[in-house]
Amino acid sequence: MSNKESHPASKSANELDLTSAVEHFIQQGGVIHVVPAGESGELVNEAPTSRPDTELEDERLKKLEQFKSLVAKGAGVSALQYSLRMNKRDLRRMAGENGLKISYSRPIRRSRNEKARTTETVDDELAGHAMHYSSLGFSALEIAQKLNLSVRQVWEIGRDYRVEFKHAGEQHEFDTPTEE
Template sequence: MTKKKGVFSATPSEPLKIAEAVEQYVAQGGVINVVPEGESGEMACETTKIAQEMDPEAQMKAKLEQLKGLVAKGAGVSALQYSLRMNRKEIKRLANEHGLKILYSRPVRSRPARSRETGVIDDTVAGHAMHYSSLGYTAQEIAQLLDLSVRDVWNIGKAYRFEFKSPAKIDTAADLSSDLPEPEK
């Protein structure tokens, strides 16, 4: 079993007494706020919160200005709830009182939804696609030549049980062939 040895510093440090440390701090210009006995530092934070809560009218004005700014930017109700820390009902009431219209946020879609159904596959187009594939074209190149999407080309492959080449498959085939020794003559 190994014994662990403690690490000791080269210069032993003498413990400073708290009173001496406080005197030294004050002598250097430091200021220490004394908390009265029976109270804690947290109570001081609570008094500032109470002072803020005493003026609800000023708070509502600030929230109204923030609401106007966020609505102008197009924020939805959920974002307003988070920013204003109010529930939906209060936000809608405040907006209605001041003539603001809240736009409901919609998810951003970058492209139209695809239909699940595949279109009717023309045998002639499928034959051309398979012919180009046998000549060494990739699915992306076939799609460009036949004015199809790559998905359409892959769907032709599924329907006719035919596997089209992709650039990744071509690269791996080239890598494998380069690893093989050259045939002897």
């Protein structure tokens, strides 16, 4: 069984509210533009929210000043993108137009390879002392402490001069005490 309404169809309350709202709008001086059939409302509605050119120019000048100050402080592309809310292409264009150079990636500390290349060379006299201590049975750690070197430098001496150093916990057969 289907439900049927007992009273005839009438205009809904929403339609009446809309009609009265439109009449009230027109009475107060409002204008309603009717879109001709076959056209879209986008063509009739011109962009009334567009800002004047002076506001756009002021905003651009503020961004340019902020851009110059950030570049002077050494800000990178990511920081500039975040602060100015611009993409990389626009940032590069703005830098090119104003003759500014953006610092891209600058390492905070030296890389591991640079440290390895700049290790100080150990002179032959120090290497001789290290080999002498090694022949007396000192470990690489003990040699480093005696000669004020790092353990890495002692191992590099061993590599360069083809000498094997003993590890700290390692014992050779002549180091063990004999029981009689």
